Amino acid sequence: MTAPARRVSARLGAIAPSATLAVDAKAKALKAAGRPVIGFGAGEPDFPTPDFVVEAAIEAARDPRNHRYTPAAGLPDLKQAIAAKTLRDSGYEIDPAHVIVTNGGKQAVFQAFASIIDPGDEVVLPAPYWTTYPEAISLAGGTHVEVFAGADQGYLVSVEQLERARTDKTKALLFCSPSNPTGAVYSPEQTKAIGEWALEHGIWVITDEIYEHLTYDDATFSPIVRAVPDLADQAIVINGVAKTYAMTGWRVGWMIAPADVTKAAANFQSHLTSNVANVSQRAAIAALEGGLDDVHAMRAAFDRRRKTMVSMLSEIDGITIPTPTGAFYAYPSVSGVLGLTLRGRRITSSADLAAIILDEAEVAVVPGEAFGPSGYLRLSYALGDDDLEEGVTRMQKLLGEAK
Incomplete structure (x- = not known):
């Protein structure tokens, strides 16, 4: 039978x-x-969500331009706003053409792994980690290798731990600071050391910066690409408006990557979802351009x-x-x-x-x-x-x- x-x-x-x-x-x-x-x-x-962002969305909904398909990788105005925001908040310049606007940060995470991971590749994943990371790695065909730092380390992994986890199959490192789920923040010195380790060994860094504006006491957000500028050609930056602007339901995230990765991810997105809802994109432009009060x-x-x-x-x-x-x-x-x-x-x-x-x-x-x-x-x-x-x-x- x-x-x-x-x-x-x-x-x-x-x-x-x-x-x-x-x-x-x-x-x-x-x-x-x-x-x-x-x-x-x-x-x-x-x-x-701040009132001025909601008002921008209402106005956008009345504009027939937003009732149609737009470029799959994002509205040019939003990609330009993301580039300006990156310079303002992270301190380095990017080409708007290297930005892909996604349906929330989760799509950006999945597309980042899908863009660079092949079956058999390993991704070093500091733990505790956000619950979606290992699933996205597996769907991309990769294997995650956990590197655990407990409460005694303040939930911050060391370069020595990362090095012990590295093999000839290591393709990428997931880096998240400030961290979900722990709230830990790597210092500028720790961030630079990790970035230099990745650069030395040719390891991609997928850096999730969605909580960049939420730091306390003497902690500061340190963008890993600013800490190690030469890492830009092997780094993918994940971000979005959800946490910073209380816009979780608007579903606007983005990824910033080198040109070849951006092209591959944009092709993928053109078949997967096409453009993010235009009203949400217009709202995101207002958020990014409206200041941080x-x-x-x-x-x-x-x-x-x-x-x-x-x-x-x-x-x-x-x-x-x-x-x-x-x-x-x-x-x-x-x-x-x-x-x-x-x-x-x-x-x-x-x-x-x-x-x-x-x-x-x-x-x-x-x-x-x-x-x-x-x-x-x-x-x-x-x-x-x-x-x-x-x-x-x-x-x-x-x-x-x-x-």
Whole structure:
């Protein structure tokens, strides 16, 4: 008898769902059912998109030019605005022709890997990592090689660790600073050392800079291409308006790459999605050209919430939390809680702990298994102050019962 044909391809069947979106969806479903769930799962600012950006979109929607197809790689005006923004914020010049506008940062990440990775290639992936990176690498035919830095290292990998992971199959390094999920920020000196290591060994760097404007205390965003200018010919920069301008739903990201990579990625996008929605692109132009006053106001709120969350989490026995200096995430180690019992349930992993916290305290957090090794939780502080304090207070009370 002939074996039944596979209904779903092995390639797509192997993809793990986004853990962060799954947690957020479950929290929203429980809230819709009437439960007072507080969600720390999604990396999404709770602020509305700035009014001037919304007004630009309304005007764009009335313009018939935006009702038609436009160049697949992005509106020329937006590509020029991205080039000007890169010079303003990152301190180096780029050719607008080297920009591809994508449907959010996730498409840029996937296209970056798809553009340079062949089957058998290895990508060095510092961990903890954003949950989408390994899936994008696998879909491109590559293999990710984890390099882990725990709380004792402030979640920052060293050049020595990267070198130990390098093989003759190493094609690229994923570099994310400020980091999702940890909130760690590499110093200018660390960034330069990593860039020089990659340059020396001919390794591509895919650098995700989506949180560039969200740094705190004495941390500073250091673009790796500015730190090592010669790296520009083997670097792909990922960015977008989602986090900086509270525009997650507008779906505008971009990638900046050398000419040959840009050409390949643009060809791919012409078949995959064609152009990003023109109204969203016009809104992104307004955001990039409109200054950073709203951004600074949001950053100040994130900073206040960051301090509150770190202070409150630090009061819980068994939890260790390096102070995050970027993005809007806290990433506490919960190793001191593993092995304990809580309301009759044994805590054997951070996934167990996250499930107990949701069931017993009605607080949604993402377990470390989504980002690498078990033993950690990710909590976003991109939510209102009152909800943040209430949610962590519930966790304090619940975990106080662990024994």
